Amino acid sequence: xxxxxxxxxxxxxxxxxxxxxxxxxxxxxxxxxxxxxxxxxxxxxxxxxxxxxxxxxxxxxxxxxxxxxxxxxxxxxxxxxxxxxxxxxxxxxxxxxxxxxxxxxxxxxxxxxxxxxxxxxxxxxxxxxxxxxxxxxxxxxxxxxxxxxxxxxxxxxxxxxxxxxxxxxxxxxxxxxxxxxxxxxxxxxxxxxxxxxxxxxxxxxxxxxxxxxxxxxxxxxxxxxxxxxxxxxxxxxxxxxxxxxxxxxxxxxx
Numbered sequence: 044x045x046x047x048x049x050x051x052x053x054x055x056x057x058x059x060x061x062x063x064x065x066x067x068x069x070x071x072x073x074x075x076x077x078x079x080x081x082x083x084x085x086x087x088x089x090x091x092x093x094x095x096x097x098x099x100x101x102x103x104x105x106x107x108x109x110x111x112x113x114x115x116x117x118x119x120x121x122x123x124x125x126x127x128x129x130x131x132x133x134x135x136x137x138x139x140x141x142x143x144x145x146x147x148x149x150x151x152x153x154x155x156x157x158x159x160x161x162x163x164x165x166x167x168x169x170x171x172x173x174x175x176x177x178x179x180x181x182x183x184x185x186x187x188x189x190x191x192x193x194x195x196x197x198x199x200x201x202x203x204x205x206x207x208x209x210x211x212x213x214x215x216x217x218x219x220x221x222x223x224x225x226x227x228x229x230x231x232x233x234x235x236x237x238x239x240x241x242x243x244x245x246x247x248x249x250x251x252x253x254x255x256x257x258x259x260x261x262x263x264x265x266x267x268x269x270x271x272x273x274x275x276x277x278x279x280x281x282x283x284x285x286x287x288x289x290x291x292x293x294x295x296x297x
Contacts (some may be wrong), residue, residue: 044261048099050133051277052076052120054170055140057086058189059237063270064137065089069098071278076123076133078105078140085130102109107140107166108158113173120177131211132179135277138167138186141241156201163205168212181224186213188288190233194296206231210288217286226285230273233292235264247288259294268293 045159051068055061065075066089069099075093079086079102086102093100101123105116118119124130142156167186167233178184188210210229217227234243234254244263254263271293 047130049073049135049278050076050128050130051135051137052078052133052174053139054078054105055080057082057089057102059239060232060235060266060269060273061137061139061256062089063266064139064273065093065100065270066096067270067274068101068278069093069096069100070130071274072098073135073274073277073278074128076101076103076120080104080106080140085274099127105140107170108161110161110165110169112274113170113225116170117173117177124177132177132182133174134179134182136171136174136178136182136184137273137277138171138184141187143199143202145198145220145240145241145243147198148202151201158199159205163202164208164212167209170205171182171216175220176226181282182226183282184216184220184225184227185273185276186210186216186227188213188229188231190290190292192231192256193290200234213288215287221285224282226282228276228285228287230268230276231288231290231292233258233264233295235266235269235289237266250281254295257296258292259297264291264293 052075053065053075054064055060057079065077068075090100090102146235186209188206192206192210213227213229220227234244251263
Protein backbone atom coordinates (compact mmCIF):
# COMPACT_ATOMS: atom_id res chain seq x y z
CA UNK A 44 0.00 0.00 0.00
CA UNK A 45 1.44 3.36 -1.01
CA UNK A 46 1.09 6.34 1.28
CA UNK A 47 0.52 9.80 -0.11
CA UNK A 48 1.40 13.22 1.16
CA UNK A 49 -1.35 14.99 3.00
CA UNK A 50 -2.81 18.01 1.17
CA UNK A 51 -3.98 21.20 2.88
CA UNK A 52 -6.10 23.93 1.29
CA UNK A 53 -5.35 27.32 2.85
CA UNK A 54 -7.53 30.26 1.87
CA UNK A 55 -5.65 33.53 1.79
CA UNK A 56 -2.34 31.72 1.56
CA UNK A 57 -0.42 34.27 -0.51
CA UNK A 58 0.53 36.48 2.44
CA UNK A 59 0.62 36.84 6.20
CA UNK A 60 -0.21 33.90 8.43
CA UNK A 61 -1.60 31.82 5.56
CA UNK A 62 1.71 32.03 3.73
CA UNK A 63 3.69 31.26 6.87
CA UNK A 64 1.49 28.25 7.62
CA UNK A 65 1.95 26.88 4.10
CA UNK A 66 5.74 27.13 4.43
CA UNK A 67 5.71 25.39 7.82
CA UNK A 68 3.50 22.64 6.42
CA UNK A 69 5.99 22.13 3.58
CA UNK A 70 8.73 21.63 6.18
CA UNK A 71 6.55 18.91 7.74
CA UNK A 72 5.93 17.15 4.42
CA UNK A 73 2.40 18.43 3.80
CA UNK A 74 1.51 19.69 0.30
CA UNK A 75 -0.63 22.80 -0.05
CA UNK A 76 -3.13 24.48 -2.31
CA UNK A 77 -3.27 28.18 -1.50
CA UNK A 78 -5.86 30.68 -2.61
CA UNK A 79 -5.38 34.35 -3.37
CA UNK A 80 -7.89 37.06 -4.15
CA UNK A 81 -5.91 39.35 -6.46
CA UNK A 82 -2.16 39.02 -5.80
CA UNK A 83 -1.30 36.25 -8.26
CA UNK A 84 2.41 37.12 -8.36
CA UNK A 85 2.65 36.94 -4.57
CA UNK A 86 0.86 33.59 -4.56
CA UNK A 87 3.14 32.15 -7.24
CA UNK A 88 6.15 33.27 -5.20
CA UNK A 89 4.83 31.29 -2.22
CA UNK A 90 4.27 28.26 -4.46
CA UNK A 91 7.88 28.53 -5.65
CA UNK A 92 9.14 28.67 -2.05
CA UNK A 93 7.09 25.61 -1.14
CA UNK A 94 8.35 23.65 -4.13
CA UNK A 95 11.91 24.63 -3.20
CA UNK A 96 11.29 22.91 0.15
CA UNK A 97 10.42 19.68 -1.66
CA UNK A 98 6.63 19.81 -1.35
CA UNK A 99 3.98 20.26 -4.02
CA UNK A 100 1.86 23.39 -4.22
CA UNK A 101 -0.64 25.14 -6.50
CA UNK A 102 -2.25 28.59 -6.22
CA UNK A 103 -5.90 29.14 -7.17
CA UNK A 104 -7.84 32.39 -7.35
CA UNK A 105 -10.78 32.74 -4.95
CA UNK A 106 -12.82 35.61 -3.56
CA UNK A 107 -14.26 34.20 -0.33
CA UNK A 108 -16.92 36.94 -0.23
CA UNK A 109 -18.39 35.78 -3.56
CA UNK A 110 -20.44 32.69 -2.73
CA UNK A 111 -21.63 32.43 -6.35
CA UNK A 112 -18.07 31.50 -7.34
CA UNK A 113 -17.78 28.53 -4.96
CA UNK A 114 -19.19 25.89 -7.31
CA UNK A 115 -16.71 26.86 -10.01
CA UNK A 116 -13.90 26.92 -7.46
CA UNK A 117 -14.78 23.44 -6.23
CA UNK A 118 -14.68 22.15 -9.82
CA UNK A 119 -11.31 23.83 -10.37
CA UNK A 120 -10.04 22.33 -7.12
CA UNK A 121 -11.07 18.82 -8.17
CA UNK A 122 -9.33 19.28 -11.53
CA UNK A 123 -6.17 20.54 -9.81
CA UNK A 124 -6.15 17.62 -7.37
CA UNK A 125 -6.52 15.13 -10.21
CA UNK A 126 -3.85 16.73 -12.39
CA UNK A 127 -1.24 17.41 -9.70
CA UNK A 128 -1.84 14.63 -7.17
CA UNK A 129 -4.02 12.09 -9.02
CA UNK A 130 -6.41 12.34 -6.09
CA UNK A 131 -9.93 13.61 -5.59
CA UNK A 132 -9.76 14.99 -2.06
CA UNK A 133 -7.85 17.25 0.31
CA UNK A 134 -7.00 16.27 3.88
CA UNK A 135 -7.12 19.66 5.58
CA UNK A 136 -9.06 22.91 5.08
CA UNK A 137 -7.78 26.08 6.74
CA UNK A 138 -10.35 28.90 6.55
CA UNK A 139 -7.85 31.72 6.90
CA UNK A 140 -8.69 34.39 4.30
CA UNK A 141 -9.78 37.72 5.66
CA UNK A 142 -9.01 41.28 6.63
CA UNK A 143 -9.81 43.28 9.72
CA UNK A 144 -11.53 46.60 10.27
CA UNK A 145 -10.44 48.82 13.13
CA UNK A 146 -13.23 51.32 13.74
CA UNK A 147 -15.10 52.40 16.84
CA UNK A 148 -18.51 50.74 17.18
CA UNK A 149 -20.22 54.11 16.76
CA UNK A 150 -18.50 54.69 13.40
CA UNK A 151 -18.85 51.21 11.91
CA UNK A 152 -21.05 51.37 8.80
CA UNK A 153 -23.45 48.78 7.49
CA UNK A 154 -21.11 48.38 4.54
CA UNK A 155 -18.22 47.61 6.94
CA UNK A 156 -20.40 45.10 8.76
CA UNK A 157 -21.56 43.36 5.58
CA UNK A 158 -17.98 43.03 4.33
CA UNK A 159 -16.90 41.41 7.61
CA UNK A 160 -19.97 39.16 7.63
CA UNK A 161 -19.55 38.02 4.01
CA UNK A 162 -15.83 37.38 4.44
CA UNK A 163 -15.58 35.83 7.88
CA UNK A 164 -18.95 34.12 8.42
CA UNK A 165 -20.97 33.63 5.23
CA UNK A 166 -17.90 32.83 3.15
CA UNK A 167 -16.55 30.35 5.69
CA UNK A 168 -19.97 28.73 6.13
CA UNK A 169 -20.76 28.18 2.47
CA UNK A 170 -17.24 27.46 1.21
CA UNK A 171 -16.87 24.74 3.83
CA UNK A 172 -20.30 23.39 2.86
CA UNK A 173 -19.34 23.32 -0.82
CA UNK A 174 -16.04 21.56 -0.11
CA UNK A 175 -17.42 18.85 2.20
CA UNK A 176 -17.36 16.15 -0.51
CA UNK A 177 -13.75 17.10 -1.32
CA UNK A 178 -12.50 16.78 2.27
CA UNK A 179 -11.33 13.27 3.08
CA UNK A 180 -12.86 11.34 5.98
CA UNK A 181 -10.48 11.63 8.93
CA UNK A 182 -9.40 15.09 7.79
CA UNK A 183 -9.24 18.37 9.67
CA UNK A 184 -10.96 21.73 9.29
CA UNK A 185 -9.33 24.65 11.08
CA UNK A 186 -11.22 27.93 11.21
CA UNK A 187 -9.07 30.95 12.01
CA UNK A 188 -10.57 33.03 14.79
CA UNK A 189 -8.89 35.72 16.88
CA UNK A 190 -7.88 36.45 20.44
CA UNK A 191 -10.31 39.35 20.06
CA UNK A 192 -13.20 36.90 20.42
CA UNK A 193 -12.08 36.33 24.03
CA UNK A 194 -10.71 39.72 25.11
CA UNK A 195 -12.00 43.09 23.96
CA UNK A 196 -9.98 45.92 22.49
CA UNK A 197 -11.85 49.05 21.34
CA UNK A 198 -12.26 49.33 17.58
CA UNK A 199 -12.77 45.69 16.69
CA UNK A 200 -16.48 45.18 17.48
CA UNK A 201 -17.49 44.12 13.94
CA UNK A 202 -14.46 41.91 13.28
CA UNK A 203 -14.58 40.19 16.67
CA UNK A 204 -18.34 39.60 16.41
CA UNK A 205 -17.70 37.59 13.24
CA UNK A 206 -14.95 35.56 14.90
CA UNK A 207 -17.31 34.77 17.77
CA UNK A 208 -19.74 33.39 15.20
CA UNK A 209 -16.97 31.30 13.65
CA UNK A 210 -16.19 29.74 17.02
CA UNK A 211 -19.82 28.69 17.50
CA UNK A 212 -19.98 27.38 13.93
CA UNK A 213 -16.85 25.35 14.62
CA UNK A 214 -18.53 23.44 17.44
CA UNK A 215 -21.55 22.65 15.28
CA UNK A 216 -19.36 21.45 12.43
CA UNK A 217 -17.42 19.25 14.85
CA UNK A 218 -20.68 17.68 16.00
CA UNK A 219 -22.10 17.11 12.53
CA UNK A 220 -18.86 15.95 10.87
CA UNK A 221 -17.85 13.67 13.74
CA UNK A 222 -19.30 10.58 12.03
CA UNK A 223 -16.83 11.19 9.20
CA UNK A 224 -14.00 11.51 11.73
CA UNK A 225 -13.32 15.05 10.51
CA UNK A 226 -11.87 17.12 13.34
CA UNK A 227 -13.03 20.76 13.37
CA UNK A 228 -11.36 23.34 15.58
CA UNK A 229 -10.97 27.10 15.74
CA UNK A 230 -7.53 28.65 16.08
CA UNK A 231 -7.17 32.09 17.64
CA UNK A 232 -3.94 34.04 17.16
CA UNK A 233 -3.16 36.97 19.40
CA UNK A 234 -1.56 40.17 18.11
CA UNK A 235 1.07 39.26 15.50
CA UNK A 236 3.67 41.27 13.61
CA UNK A 237 2.20 41.07 10.09
CA UNK A 238 0.65 43.53 7.62
CA UNK A 239 -2.78 42.73 9.12
CA UNK A 240 -4.70 45.88 9.97
CA UNK A 241 -2.17 48.02 8.13
CA UNK A 242 0.74 46.47 10.01
CA UNK A 243 0.01 48.47 13.18
CA UNK A 244 1.29 45.84 15.62
CA UNK A 245 4.48 45.43 13.61
CA UNK A 246 5.19 49.04 12.66
CA UNK A 247 3.82 51.15 15.53
CA UNK A 248 6.31 51.00 18.40
CA UNK A 249 3.78 52.18 20.98
CA UNK A 250 1.21 49.52 20.00
CA UNK A 251 3.92 46.87 19.91
CA UNK A 252 5.08 47.83 23.41
CA UNK A 253 1.51 47.92 24.73
CA UNK A 254 0.75 44.45 23.40
CA UNK A 255 3.99 43.06 24.80
CA UNK A 256 3.14 44.51 28.23
CA UNK A 257 -0.17 42.59 28.36
CA UNK A 258 1.36 39.32 27.13
CA UNK A 259 2.66 36.70 29.57
CA UNK A 260 5.56 35.80 27.28
CA UNK A 261 6.61 39.46 27.23
CA UNK A 262 6.64 40.08 23.49
CA UNK A 263 4.39 40.40 20.44
CA UNK A 264 3.77 37.29 18.40
CA UNK A 265 5.67 36.57 15.18
CA UNK A 266 4.30 34.82 12.08
CA UNK A 267 6.43 31.74 12.81
CA UNK A 268 4.69 31.39 16.18
CA UNK A 269 1.39 30.91 14.35
CA UNK A 270 2.52 29.01 11.26
CA UNK A 271 4.43 26.62 13.50
CA UNK A 272 1.42 26.02 15.74
CA UNK A 273 -1.13 25.52 12.96
CA UNK A 274 1.15 23.21 11.00
CA UNK A 275 1.80 21.15 14.13
CA UNK A 276 -1.94 20.70 14.69
CA UNK A 277 -2.52 19.58 11.10
CA UNK A 278 0.61 17.49 10.65
CA UNK A 279 0.55 15.92 14.12
CA UNK A 280 -1.62 13.39 15.90
CA UNK A 281 -4.43 15.76 16.87
CA UNK A 282 -7.34 13.96 15.25
CA UNK A 283 -8.99 13.22 18.60
CA UNK A 284 -9.22 16.92 19.43
CA UNK A 285 -12.34 18.46 17.96
CA UNK A 286 -14.78 21.26 18.70
CA UNK A 287 -12.08 23.19 20.54
CA UNK A 288 -10.86 26.77 20.54
CA UNK A 289 -7.05 26.87 20.48
CA UNK A 290 -5.46 30.20 21.28
CA UNK A 291 -1.83 31.03 20.48
CA UNK A 292 -1.29 34.50 21.89
CA UNK A 293 1.67 34.14 24.22
CA UNK A 294 -0.82 34.60 27.03
CA UNK A 295 -2.47 37.92 26.18
CA UNK A 296 -4.79 39.32 28.87
CA UNK A 297 -4.71 36.25 31.07
